[in-house]
Amino acid sequence: MDFTLTEEQVLIRESLSKAFQTDYDFDKRRAVLEDAATFHSPAMWSTIAESGFTGLLAPEDSDGFGGGAAELMVVAEELARHLSLEPFLSSAVMAVRLLDLASDATERTLRMPGLLSGEQPGAVALYEPGERYAMENVATTAVETGEGWRLNGAKAVVIGADAAAWIAVSAKLEGDDVDIFVVETDANGVKRNPYRLVDGRGAADLELKDVVVPLSARLTSGGDAVAILSEVEDWAVLTMAAESLGAMECAKDLTLEYLKTRQQFGQPIGSFQVLQHDMANILSEVEYARSMVYWAAAAMAGDDPITRRHTISGAKAYIDKAARFVAEKTVQMHGGVGVTDEYALSHYVKRLTLTQILFGDRDEHLTRFLETA
Structure with a gap:
């Protein structure tokens, strides 16, 4: 290919x-x-x-x-x-x-x-408080009324919900079927608790108390809501994988330049063999991660959801390992300057820290990888 x-x-x-x-x-x-x-x-x-x-x-x-x-x-x-x-x-x-x-x-x-x-802008709420990455565990309820649907429940760590005009949420109907509903963020009964994530991006926790939405706000029927949310999550995981690659590339480039210019004992520290070995290992991890991103992107074009999830999770598990290695090594090779807010490396490290846990950490994706084998 x-x-x-x-x-x-x-x-x-x-x-x-x-x-x-x-x-x-x-x-x-x-x-x-x-x-x-x-x-x-x-x-x-x-x-x-x-x-x-x-x-x-x-x-x-x-x-x-x-x-x-x-x-x-x-x-x-x-x-x-x-x-x-x-x-x-x-x-x-x-x-x-x-x-x-x-x-x-x-x-x-x-x-x-x-x-x-x-x-x-819109946002999609995948998870509920206390459920980690299990989006199929839905306690939020939707009850049909003469006015439409009445929603009650909570959603956690909704990426982009701080700025969203509307948010798609999953809710359980009578009979335990789950469907997806669109909720306007300015609707009565909607409470957003916004905050910054570790890399500075916005998110919010969401509380829904007797929120009434029209009948047309129901986006799914027939029990396919969880499957649709799973595919949306896979697209998000692919995005995180590619973001990890971009951040690792920049962290690598900053570190290489630092090794060429930082002087110690009258010579660039990049001339020290142990740092050369570390730099070679960083380069290898970045290139391996690139292959994993390509693998994941190719899987998104397929029609089989099990194969797609297997590939996406396998790629994410490896990329998370590489991201942690690159983040730790680049900071170590810089010393204290590597964690200062005025220097870009610390911000790439924060980005890599977030990408390792958003939409499933390494343990979660290793489990999914094995379950879909």
Whole structure:
């Protein structure tokens, strides 16, 4: 299989890189991190949307790009290189894929334009408090009333929910069937508790108390909600894998440059054999991780959900191991400067720390890998 980027994919990467270099340098990002009110740059999010990246995975009949896993891999890697805080993962990946998989044409026509414009970002709540990564364990309830559906329950660590106009949540109906509902974040009874994740991105815990949504807010029926959410999660895991690769690449490059310029005993520390060996091991881990990302991206094009999950989890388990190794070694080789907030390496390490636990840590994905073998 040929994994060489196509001319179109190269143009996608170059276009996104140029946008960040123009509007979003490291100092501007640090200023965003100091803002307690907004967890991302609205200006940069508008640039991402205006450049068409919010429609990367949206079908062409919804005015999207119609891209797939390969294009997502390219974009996610580049976003990590620039330490993006914008809600691309939650809205342009998870919400877009959910609408495409779960909703009928009417609901898709209603909500997709807001996702593509960036003006009405969405989010998808996968997990509930105390359930870790078991999205099939749903205690949130949905009861049909004369007004529509009444929802009660809670969701935990909803990525991008801090900025979302609407959130898709799973809820249990009478008879224990689970379906997916769209909840407007400004609806009565919705309480969001927003916070920053370790890498600075926004998330929120969600409380639903007697939240009434219209009948049309129900996106699924027939018991396929968990399967749809599983596929959405797989897209999110692929995004995390590609982000890990981008962050590892940048951590590696910063460390290599540091070894060339940092002097000790009258010579660059990169001349010391033990550090050369460590650098070679870092390079090997990054290249192995790249192969795993390609493997995962190829699996997303398949039709078999078991094979897809097996591959995605196997790749994520390995990439998490590589991410931890690269993060630890690059900090060790820098010394104290490697963990200072003023130096970019510490921010890449935070990104790698988050990607190791978001949507399943290494133990979780090793378990899934074995269960789907």
